[in-house]
Amino acid sequence: MSRSEDTLLLANVSRRGLLKGMAGASALVLAARWDTGHANEKAQFGAGAMPGGWIDNPNVFIHIDADGVVTFINNRAEMGQGIRTSLAMVAADELGADWHQVRVEQAPANQDKYGNQNTDGSRSMRHWYEPIRRAGAAARLMLEQAAANQWGVPVSEVRTDVHKVVHPATGRDLGFGELAKAARELDVPGRNALVLKSDSELRFIGKESGLVNGELTSAYPKAVDGEDIVTGKAVFGADVDLDGTLYAVIARPPVYGAGITSVDDANALKVPGVKKVIRIDTADQPAAFNPLGGVAVVASNTWAALEGRRALKIEWDRAAAGDNADYTSKAYREALEKAAQSPGKVIRQKGDTEAALEEADKRVSATYYMSHMAQAPMEPPVAVVRVSNGKAEVWAPVQNPRATRDGVAGVLGLDRENVTVHQTLLGGGFGRKSKPDFVSEAARIAKEFEGQPIKLQWSREDDIQHAYFHAVSVDHLEAGLDADGNATSWRHRTLSPSIASLFAPDPRHKGEFELGMGFNTMPFSIPSIRLENPPAPAHVRIGWFRSVYNLPHAWAIQSFAHEMAVAAGKDHRDYVLDLLGPDRQVHNLTVGDGWNYGEDPDLYPIDVGRMRRVIERATEEAGWGRETPKGRGLGLAFHHSFVSYTAIVFDVEVDDAGELTIHRADIAFDCGPQANPERIRAQLEGACVMGIGVALKSEVTFEDGVAQQANFDKYLIPRMPDAPKVVKVHLIDNPDDAMGGVGEPGLPPVAPALCNAIYAATGKRIRRLPVGDQLSG
Amino acid sequence: MASLTINGRQYELEVPDNMPLLWVIRDVVGMRGTKFGCGIAQCGACTVHIDGVATRSCVTPVSAVTGEVQTIEAMADDSVGKKVQQAWLDVGVAQCGYCQGGQIMNATGLLKNNPEPSTQEIIDAMAGNLCRCGTYNRILAAIERVAGKEVSS
Numbered sequence: 001m002s003r004s005e006d007t008l009l010l011a012n013v014s015r016r017g018l019l020k021g022m023a024g025a026s027a028l029v030l031a032a033r034w035d036t037g038h039a040n041e042k043a044q045f046g047a048g049a050m051p052g053g054w055i056d057n058p059n060v061f062i063h064i065d066a067d068g069v070v071t072f073i074n075n076r077a078e079m080g081q082g083i084r085t086s087l088a089m090v091a092a093d094e095l096g097a098d099w100h101q102v103r104v105e106q107a108p109a110n111q112d113k114y115g116n117q118n119t120d121g122s123r124s125m126r127h128w129y130e131p132i133r134r135a136g137a138a139a140r141l142m143l144e145q146a147a148a149n150q151w152g153v154p155v156s157e158v159r160t161d162v163h164k165v166v167h168p169a170t171g172r173d174l175g176f177g178e179l180a181k182a183a184r185e186l187d188v189p190g191r192n193a194l195v196l197k198s199d200s201e202l203r204f205i206g207k208e209s210g211l212v213n214g215e216l217t218s219a220y221p222k223a224v225d226g227e228d229i230v231t232g233k234a235v236f237g238a239d240v241d242l243d244g245t246l247y248a249v250i251a252r253p254p255v256y257g258a259g260i261t262s263v264d265d266a267n268a269l270k271v272p273g274v275k276k277v278i279r280i281d282t283a284d285q286p287a288a289f290n291p292l293g294g295v296a297v298v299a300s301n302t303w304a305a306l307e308g309r310r311a312l313k314i315e316w317d318r319a320a321a322g323d324n325a326d327y328t329s330k331a332y333r334e335a336l337e338k339a340a341q342s343p344g345k346v347i348r349q350k351g352d353t354e355a356a357l358e359e360a361d362k363r364v365s366a367t368y369y370m371s372h373m374a375q376a377p378m379e380p381p382v383a384v385v386r387v388s389n390g391k392a393e394v395w396a397p398v399q400n401p402r403a404t405r406d407g408v409a410g411v412l413g414l415d416r417e418n419v420t421v422h423q424t425l426l427g428g429g430f431g432r433k434s435k436p437d438f439v440s441e442a443a444r445i446a447k448e449f450e451g452q453p454i455k456l457q458w459s460r461e462d463d464i465q466h467a468y469f470h471a472v473s474v475d476h477l478e479a480g481l482d483a484d485g486n487a488t489s490w491r492h493r494t495l496s497p498s499i500a501s502l503f504a505p506d507p508r509h510k511g512e513f514e515l516g517m518g519f520n521t522m523p524f525s526i527p528s529i530r531l532e533n534p535p536a537p538a539h540v541r542i543g544w545f546r547s548v549y550n551l552p553h554a555w556a557i558q559s560f561a562h563e564m565a566v567a568a569g570k571d572h573r574d575y576v577l578d579l580l581g582p583d584r585q586v587h588n589l590t591v592g593d594g595w596n597y598g599e600d601p602d603l604y605p606i607d608v609g610r611m612r613r614v615i616e617r618a619t620e621e622a623g624w625g626r627e628t629p630k631g632r633g634l635g636l637a638f639h640h641s642f643v644s645y646t647a648i649v650f651d652v653e654v655d656d657a658g659e660l661t662i663h664r665a666d667i668a669f670d671c672g673p674q675a676n677p678e679r680i681r682a683q684l685e686g687a688c689v690m691g692i693g694v695a696l697k698s699e700v701t702f703e704d705g706v707a708q709q710a711n712f713d714k715y716l717i718p719r720m721p722d723a724p725k726v727v728k729v730h731l732i733d734n735p736d737d738a739m740g741g742v743g744e745p746g747l748p749p750v751a752p753a754l755c756n757a758i759y760a761a762t763g764k765r766i767r768r769l770p771v772g773d774q775l776s777g
Numbered sequence: 778m779a780s781l782t783i784n785g786r787q788y789e790l791e792v793p794d795n796m797p798l799l800w801v802i803r804d805v806v807g808m809r810g811t812k813f814g815c816g817i818a819q820c821g822a823c824t825v826h827i828d829g830v831a832t833r834s835c836v837t838p839v840s841a842v843t844g845e846v847q848t849i850e851a852m853a854d855d856s857v858g859k860k861v862q863q864a865w866l867d868v869g870v871a872q873c874g875y876c877q878g879g880q881i882m883n884a885t886g887l888l889k890n891n892p893e894p895s896t897q898e899i900i901d902a903m904a905g906n907l908c909r910c911g912t913y914n915r916i917l918a919a920i921e922r923v924a925g926k927e928v929s930s
Contacts, residue, residue: 078873079873080871080872080873080874080910081872082872210868210869211868211869211915211918214918216867216868219866219867219869222866223866223869223871225871225874226865226866226869226871227866228874229865229871229874229877229878230852230862230865230866230871230877230878230881231810231849231850231852231853231862232808232809232810232811232848232849232850232852232878233810233850234874235809236812236874236875238803238809238812238813239809241807241809247804272793301796301800301804301805302800302803302804302813303793303796303797303800303804306816376909377873377875377909378812378814378820378822378873378875378876378907378908378909378910379812379814379873379875380813380814425873425874426873427812427873427874427875427876428872428873428875428909428910429873430909457813459816460814460815460816460817460820678869682869682872682912682915683872685911685912685914685915686872686910686911686912687911688911689908689911689912689913689914690909690910690911711815711816711817711819712815712817712819712820712907713817713819717907717909718911718913719904719905719906719907719913720900720903720904720906720913720916720917721900721901721904722913723911723913723914723917724914726914727914
């Protein structure tokens with residue numbers, strides 16, 4: 001493996017420097033990604049490097065009752081990715097449990113006991129597959145030992161059948177329930193005593209089930225929450241039902257950082273049901289996960305609280321927000337586009353790009369824009385908090401239970417141990433619920449109602465206008481081609497406010513984990529490459545949105561590669577396979593990426609051969625190269641993110657009125673080993689639809705610091721008519737590489753593939769997202 | 778004072794006339810299957826049936842409700858609703874599940890009026906129900922399954 005692909009190495013993107021610039025709350029969250037030595041001194045990468053690390057003790061995760069019911073304790077947030085089902089399947093398979101006898105319980109926030117619980121970064125299965133298999137295997141061995149003891153035979157003579165241990169020599173058997181008590185009293189076997197099941201012995205792991213590209217196969221094993229969801233019994237954050245609950249909403253400063261000049265709450269207090277109005281101080285900037293501040297209305301039901309809020313008269317102190325109060329999207333975009341014309345901080349340099357551009361036979365240049373977006377999970381943020389006798393109890397739909405616990409402890413001045421966080425189901429997360437600001441708000445209110453549960457509900461307007469917004473971005477690319485159209489140089493300038501702006505004042509540049517999302521990890525083999533990151537300030541809260549900075553990077557790079565192919569007069573697929581160059585493994589450090597999603601680059605290098613395979617699969621399945629009628633075309637894009645590989649081909653049609661129809665999507669995906677293919681397919685289908693929203697519809701703009709979209713009438717997300725008529729997911733059979741992420745990598749290639757297809761159909765190049773009405777012009 | 782029949786049970790409730798049915802069901806009656814998503818009839822998470830017609834409870838003042846209300850909790854006892862729920866499970870529609878109660882109520886309302894809708898009729902009828910997880914292709918497959926069509930995409 002070459003370590004000298006580029007001349008600029010890790011030294012240029014200082015991990016230490018980034019950490020130093022971030023105080024307080026940053027250590028809480030971002031340390032998860034950067035301070036890889038923190039949790040476990042030996043582990044530099046992977047699950048062991050996360051705060052809390054991994055745990056594989058079977059007594060923590062698996063309980064068996066005398067009646068044989070197996071309870072799996074799930075430590076990760078369930079937000080639709082199906083982890084409660086998939087991780088329980090892993091445990092049940094290794095244990096030998098009958099799926100009908102398996103129940104799932106959700107662990108409370110406790111990283112010391114349950115290991116890392118921060119559910120983001122497409123890490124749940126990637127980091128927990130092996131520990132949970134070991135826990136299952138250890139529990140199985142304990143059951144076998146208990147049976148052997150009871151029969152007075154060597155453990156080597158017994159084996160586990162489905163939900164029972166058998167002694168083939170004598171035909172005796174004992175059910176898991178009969179063995180549970182004796183097994184629990186045994187010592188947990190050492191890891192070197194464990195023997196994991198061979199692939200041929202597995203019943204669930206890696207097996208296709210459910211709907212496979214439109215064909216219904218086996219529906220077994222059933223999703224653990226399926227029945228509760230379709231009958232309305234599933235408990236999401238707002239469904240927590242405690243006696244004496246009071247309901248709250250908050251009027252937040254319309255501009256990030258604005259204060260309160262005056263509040264007239266006379267009319268609010270006249271609304272029937274309104275109990276109290278509370279002023280909450282505006283958070284210091286940067287606000288991290290702290291409450292934004294504002295005015296809370298507490299009432300006997302949600303409607304009364306909303307009516308009370310409507311009746312408030314608040315004069316906001318916009319001056320306190322500084323230049324955030326002048327933040328206007330159009331002007332900001334123009335400023336970034338101007339800045340993109342000048343060199344920026346050099347992130348990666350190979351060869352003499354400027355000379356190569358000068359000497360090129362043909363130059364291609366383009367600037368791409370992607371707007372702010374709100375995650376807008378269907379369940380808006382909501383939390384229930386009860387404070388009594390110096391302790392707090394929390395029920396909330398959060399991706400990061402540990403940060404939730406620490407946030408509440410901070411607001412209430414309590415030790416972490418005095419805060420209990422019960423994790424409900426999440427009605428979608430997409431990164432929004434990685435930030436527990438809404439739980440800290442509920443705690444702030446509950447502080448004034450000793451012993452009484454407070455349910456804080458965000459309205460949809462709150463959710464969209466006070467999101468942790470996906471960063472707006474401008475990407476400017478230039479390439480030089482030789483007389484045959486081959487690329488000789490590539491220069492890419494990327495500009496976005498950084499998520500680090502939540503934690504540190506004015507970082508201006510993207511952090512290592514942001515650049516590592518498809519920017520410096522760009523895998524093309526081009527003689528000269530220069531990657532730059534000019535500065536961009538933040539004026540609103542910027543935060544993780546599913547796939548994060550992979551979205552703008554993939555959108556720009558994959559659109560531009562298509563533009564180069566068009567300029568060269570070559571087939572897009574052939575051209576990008578040529579750009580990728582020969583199959584090889586690119587070590588991340590050689591392209592200046594010291595992050596690699598927290599994974600070991602020796603285990604998870606950038607694998608060009610895997611990239612090529614998904615491109616070939618998607619294009620073959622889509623019938624790439626076939627003739628298409630007027631107004632119809634195929635578009636391709638691909639991307640490596642969260643240590644997995646995705647390629648997508650869209651088949652679209654645009655009629656004379658500019659109406660777009662997406663006939664079909666072919667998605668090829670390689671995440672290495674697949675724990676639960678059924679939910680992998682579901683994640684990719686869903687990411688495809690969400691990506692269509694990113695491409696076509698979703699945008700939050702600002703005028704004088706105020707978000708101009710507030711609800712789903714103006715902030716548009718995909719609806720059923722927007723979905724492709726046909727979605728086909730093609731999973732690459734690859735058990736040999738290390739397991740990659742699933743939840744996020746399906747999203748980044750969607751927008752560029754769709755826009756490339758629109759070009760193929762119409763000749764119209766899209767460089768500004770969302771597409772909106774650009775096709776009807 | 779509002780007088781309501783919800784899932785066959787009679788309620789006499791002290792609530793303001795303009796209180797949306799959604800909040801009456803959730804916060805006053807205490808049934809949590811009907812969800813809040815937008816408050817302006819743009820997402821369909823709050824869908825209930827009033828005399829069998831799919832209705833957005835978030836914009837329906839309680840004083841305007843004269844018919845019988847049914848919620849997702851009653852669908853297991855409804856001949857069409859039960860089939861829809863089963864199709865949802867067979868096809869593995871749900872991801873996070875938050876919107877699915879409203880999706881099922883809307884789909885059941887459609888199928889009660891039109892037991893064999895065309896694909897385009899289904900898409901048109903379901904266009905008002907948002908799913909951020911993007912499960913639309915599976916929702917369509919599940920409804921077509923109830924409508925007696927082959928599950929194919």
